[in-house]
Amino acid sequence: EAEVAQSPRYKITEKSQAVAFWCDPISGHATLYWYRQILGQGPELLVQFQDESVVDDSQLPKDRFSAERLKGVDSTLKIQPAELGDSAMYLCASSYGGTEYNEQFFGPGTRLTVL
């Protein structure tokens, strides 16, 4: 069964360092999402791609976060410099885009701890 892949699964870093997360969506899925889930909260959308284009990055802290999906397939989310408040689970999801109800398929996430 096709799955969304994410790496690394866990990342520990010190504040002010740079970190990067990778996501490989299900083959053929044009839409890719990055969510952040802070402990005790629900996942919140950071950025949404349609193919290689950003559709929505209104909640992305652009002073330190960047995301790219250069060839419209896999994607990288970067944080530089990391801050203590960035400790969270970072989830990637993808959707086919051709379904009526926007069913999103999630990867296992990257848990980031900033010390």
Add this chain to the structure above:
Amino acid sequence: ILNVEQSPQSLHVQEGDSTNFTCSFPSSNFYALHWYRWETAKSPEALFVMTLNGDEKKKGRISATLNTKEGYSYLYIKGSQPEDSATYLCATDLDGGSQGNLIFGKGTKLSVKP
């Protein structure tokens, strides 16, 4: 600001108990309601997508109902098993289509004791 509320925040039941929890969402501009199950160290797994008022969906021992007029959905688990232990997330899709964003609740964490 769109709020999706889930209750209770956490739930502890014994194996064999039946349980239910609630998702409340803004009823205006409703398009779809999604339920996900998220087990520790795994990917969130889609359970149901519900769109019509009065919808009832069932998957094994898990079922869900939807009331779009009053803005709530119930998730029921009959005869809970330890493997049902997970966080159950609901999310609304207010835009619809391929560019709709999901607004998630905080989840209900279910623990089932053998």
